[in-house]
Amino acid sequence: MMQPIRIGTRGSKLALFQAHHIADLLQLQGFQTEIVVITTKGDKILDVSISKIGSKGVFTEELEEQLASGDVDIAVHSAKDMPSSLPDGFELISYTKREKVNDVILSHREDIDYKNPRKPLLLGTSSTRRVATLKHYYPHVKTVEVRGNLQTRIKKMEEGTCDALLLAYAGAHRMGYDELIRHELSLDEFTPAVGQGSIAVEAFETLDPALKKQIVAATHHTETGYRLRAERSYLKILEGGCSIPVFCLAHYRAGQVDMSGGIISLDGKERIQHEVSGPADEAEMVGKSLAEKVIQSGGDRILKEIRQQLNN
Numbered sequence: 001m002m003q004p005i006r007i008g009t010r011g012s013k014l015a016l017f018q019a020h021h022i023a024d025l026l027q028l029q030g031f032q033t034e035i036v037v038i039t040t041k042g043d044k045i046l047d048v049s050i051s052k053i054g055s056k057g058v059f060t061e062e063l064e065e066q067l068a069s070g071d072v073d074i075a076v077h078s079a080k081d082m083p084s085s086l087p088d089g090f091e092l093i094s095y096t097k098r099e100k101v102n103d104v105i106l107s108h109r110e111d112i113d114y115k116n117p118r119k120p121l122l123l124g125t126s127s128t129r130r131v132a133t134l135k136h137y138y139p140h141v142k143t144v145e146v147r148g149n150l151q152t153r154i155k156k157m158e159e160g161t162c163d164a165l166l167l168a169y170a171g172a173h174r175m176g177y178d179e180l181i182r183h184e185l186s187l188d189e190f191t192p193a194v195g196q197g198s199i200a201v202e203a204f205e206t207l208d209p210a211l212k213k214q215i216v217a218a219t220h221h222t223e224t225g226y227r228l229r230a231e232r233s234y235l236k237i238l239e240g241g242c243s244i245p246v247f248c249l250a251h252y253r254a255g256q257v258d259m260s261g262g263i264i265s266l267d268g269k270e271r272i273q274h275e276v277s278g279p280a281d282e283a284e285m286v287g288k289s290l291a292e293k294v295i296q297s298g299g300d301r302i303l304k305e306i307r308q309q310l311n312n
């Protein structure tokens with residue numbers, strides 16, 4: 001009998017949900033699966049903001065060690081959490097069908113009105129993109145850093161740390177918190193982070209090519225793939241780790257990718273955004289052309305300033 005496909009994942013509820021989703025897709029094609037939980041540095045360090053630890057690899061390093069040693073066949077991640085370049089030999093081989101990509105406001109309270117400057121509001125988030133975007137469009141909204149997994153964040157909100165949380169719809173939905181969603185934020189203002197809403201499968205170069213092909217066939221969503229390739233190519237040039245507020249969203253339409261994306265200064269004062277379109281089978285080129293447009297119109301200066309501010 002064939003060995004089960006060993007799926008490496010972090011142990012958070014969201015990560016396990018995502019790993020089980022991949023397992024389900026593989027089982028539908030007749031594969032046996034086994035889920036292997038791996039603890040990463042990022043799971044252990046809870047008291048320091050990720051933008052200060054340096055985002056690179058804190059949630060992926062241990063998973064990649066086990067991929068390289070062959071202890072697991074694939075690793076499953078939120079596509080959004082994956083750096084734009086992976087270490088040598090590693091590859092994102094598939095992306096699942098993308099969830100709704102919006103950010104949402106989650107709260108037990110029903111009277112959350114983020115648009116009204118006369119209503120004080122304290123939003124919990126730990127994303128520099130979301131904080132800067134709020135400062136830009138809704139400067140009256142106060143923010144407080146709330147870290148940890150979704151369950152921890154909700155607990156902190158219940159303890160009074162904040163009135164509401166600003167999160168990705170995808171995570172809130174996967175964790176079953178739909179009934180707490182009070183607002184779905186517009187994609188024009190809160191353009192999501194690259195890859196938001198899709199689950200990525202990572203493999204090492206030693207994975208058997210025939211098996212790899214079957215895993216891709218079982219888990220990959222072609223349109224999402226074009227969108228994410230375009231967005232990740234944009235991210236690669238902007239070198240935006242998750243601490244740098246770059247944003248980008250690609251849509252797929254009749255063989256084309258249409259992209260909108262940019263960068264926002266940490267204080268929210270400057271926001272650059274551009275749009276590009278191009279053939280989906282040249283998604284990387286399209287992402288690159290968007291990056292060049294953003295860089296040339298002042299994005300390089302904003303990026304430099306952000307790097308300096310984060311290093312202080």
Ligand SMILES: NCc1[nH]cc(CCC(=O)O)c1CC(=O)O
Nearest residue numbers: 078080167168170171196197198
């Ligand atoms: N930054 C953490 C993270 N990574 C992926 C998700 C949600 C799921 C997704 O976007 O695919 C979240 C939570 C959030 O941003 O609110």
